[in-house]
Amino acid sequence: MAVNWIQAALVIIDVQKAIDADYWHKQGARNNPEAEQVIARLLEYWRSRHWPIVHVRHSSHSPESAYHARSPGFAFKLKVQTGVKELVVTKRENSGFVNTSLHAELKQLRCDKLVICGVTTNHSVDATVRHARALGYAVRLVTDGCAAFPLALPSGDMVSAQQVHDIFCANLACEYAELVTSDQLMA
Known part of the structure; x- marks a missing residue:
């Protein structure tokens, strides 16, 4: 049976100023x-369209982290600031569902379809998509609305940011999410 994606919740993961911190760029630029x-x-x-929107933000346990609540990096990036009546969920772990109100809030909204985007593809986006699917949500991942950074392998070899992004998207497409671009989604 085809999923009707009208009124799916848009879930934006960790698009905070902290993503521009030097920590993330030590291996190179993101895709x-x-x-x-x-x-x-x-x-x-x-x-x-007045469809549900959820902004998920990370709050690090470490006071030294750019994602710590007392850091300027904790704030959402200006281009994706929250709007009136948009839900904000603060997480302290990788998945937006771990020890947060996200699942309960989505159930209260009667939302069983999620469109997910954010950073980084191989961290919180991956964890949240997998968790959402395990909870029974239909998930679309907006591939051009996500980004990753280069990754050093245990061997010392580097995987480019684009390869990291592509590998994690391909893995999620196997059974966790339908991959879409923003243009496909809004067509």
């Missing part, structure tokens, strides 16, 4: 520097 612009377009699209 898809346009991700925030894509997410801003998705926000505009969702807002014009």
Whole structure:
């Protein structure tokens, strides 16, 4: 049976100023520097239809982290600021569902379909997509609304940011999410 994606919740993961911290860039630049612009377009699209929007933000346990609540990096990036009546969920673990109100809030909204985007593809986006699917949600992952950084393998070899992104997207496509671009989604 085909899924009707009307009124799916847009879930934006960890698009905070902290993603620009030096820590993330130590291995090199991320892929898809346009991700925030894509997410801003998705926000505009969702807002014009009055569909549910959830902003998930990370709050690190470590006071030294750019994602710590007392750090300037904790704030959402300007292009993806929250709007009136948009849900904000703060997480302290990798998945947006672990020890948060996200699942309960989505159930209260009667949302069983999620469109997910954010950073980074191989961290919180991956964990949240997998968890959402395990909870029974239908999930679409907006591939051009996500980004990853290069990754050093145990051997010392480097995997490019684009390869990291592509590998994690391909893995999620196996059984966890339908992969879409923002243009496909808004067509």
